[in-house]
Amino acid sequence: MRSLCVRVRRGEGESVRKKLLEKGLLDRALHVDRDDDHIYLPVLAAPEGMETEERDFKERTRGERDYKVLADVPEGLRALLPTSFDILGDIAVIRLPEELLPHASQVGEALLRASPRLRSAFLDRGVVGEFRVLDLEVIAGEDASATVHVEHGLRFKVDPRRAYFNPRLATERRRVAALVKPGETVVDMFAGVGPFAIMIAKLARPGVVYAIDLNPAAVELMRENVALNKVDTVVPLQGDARQWVFDLPCADRVIMNLPHSAVDFFADALTRLNLGGTMHLYHICDRGDFQGVLDDLVLKANGMGVRLEVLRGEELRTYSPTASVFSADLLLSGWL
Template identity: 40%
Template sequence: MKRQCIKIPKKKGESARRVLLDFEILDNTMKIGSDDTFLYLPLSREPLSHELTGLPEEAELAEFDFEAQAKKPTPGDLLGFNPDYELIGDIALLEDPDLDSQKALRIADSLLRAQPNIKTVVKPLTPVIGEFRVREFEVIAGEHRTETIHREYGCRYKVDLSKAYFTPRLSTERSRILSWIKDGDTVVDMFAGVGPYSILIAKSKKPAKVVAIDKNPDAVHYLKENISINSAKNVEAIEGDAREEAKRFAGTADHVIMNLPHSAYEFLDSAVLLTKPGGIIHYYGITPEDDLFESSIKLIREAAEKAGRKIEVLEKKVVRSYAPHQYNICIEAKIL
């Protein structure tokens, strides 16, 4: 099966393999290929530029005809159905909060048996609640903890799930936002959490500055730790209300990220204040299927007009389904 891969001299193969494992882009469903001189390491996706720089200089992108690995039993094979869960670092989060204890234990046991990388299985006891957007959890099986390190696009995020909200389901969206950023831009992440937008941007591009704001002191604690872990030196972490911090950075932002979909609309005046002429607001919302974008665009336009400015809508996107007939959406709006 033809796949994109890293072609590397055999003597450098192990160091390259470890880099790809760390970035989680080595495709373990395929056997590593070889010939007399080179190893061919199969890739699970297109690597980002900063991931390639971590490889030995002899490494190059190539294609190779790989053999599939023998299939190992999956949790679905053991259970007879595919369990619904989210993997954050080495913690599996069961998605159904109404699971009875016996079924939750069965699922947890299958996950631990089939996937050695999973060390803890938890289920939520509450939805995301409060101004800090956190949930309470019960540990079902494995190590009794809610702290982990999650790897994504070559970045590492330390997080305690009970203290700061994090979801890997937005990884593709975070990569999409990255494509909007240019070298030298100033980015303000109004609701930064533990830093998955801010740190990825800082590591993958060359922004002049990334201002990462969050009101949750625990999230900011992990944000600062993640800045250090990832050597993202051009990220400024701020614990505070985004409305107040916007006054300090008024008119400086080329990009304003508003990933607080349930209540971002309450902060639109501050986002407009932050944005320099021609800057872009990346606005997230939760909207019904019969009004995906228009009401949100109206809110953005009204906030801009209040400040004597206009908007140009650059892109409208459904990010994911959120609930029956409700969607998580993103709108890119240029503030003129």
């Protein structure tokens, strides 16, 4: 297939390939081509500052891009290979059922072969501690979990072994950012490496976004991400959000992305919300229970002398066979 491409001298291909991947410009449906002197990287559009030319490329077949087809596992187990896994920058993070654990490295190798942009694959052995970091075991490639993840054109330094980051929340972060009005004071109580806060600072025009996290490593990465994305309205703060909120000005918007226990912080957050302000609360519960949780929050607010309106309550993603992660937009609409 004829495609636009970037020609680089052999030996210099890897850094250019990485640059193109970061910009989302490498055409992964086509094979990279080579001759004696050069490597030809097919691109979706002409990258700024790079010369391009046209050339014929071989298309990757579906099988070549599907790790499930490539994985060297016993045929009887192939159906157990997960359909979904996370990609953070140039690493893949996958959970495997018990039966596939002895074949984890074959699965890792298949992930890398199916997606040439990937440098490493990790087995996700679960979430650890109150910082919600991942216990990761390398199953292919380099044992280095730090990477740069691109989300809606923003770049986030992440390291899931040191600080929480969930690439599946990209759409939700963008949705929340689109709601922020100019000049708002926003408090992100459980900010991690800063994706909500930085997305808001970049896509909206807040007055200030206070971004709190208990995990010092998350705040360190957040500071780097603030610099990387050149935002000047995000204030990273390390410590317990329950204490910080009382040292900060009242907010027009509070983000509470700590789905296992955000409701325990509800009353404190509500007292620090301006009238007319919105709370974005994330919560994990059995699918049949969410409406009851919302009703309880409204009653709790009423008990504190204020009116709370549920603007929106939505299932974001499944968490287990019976439970899901929900998001709620709650408006502090007046005094009772």
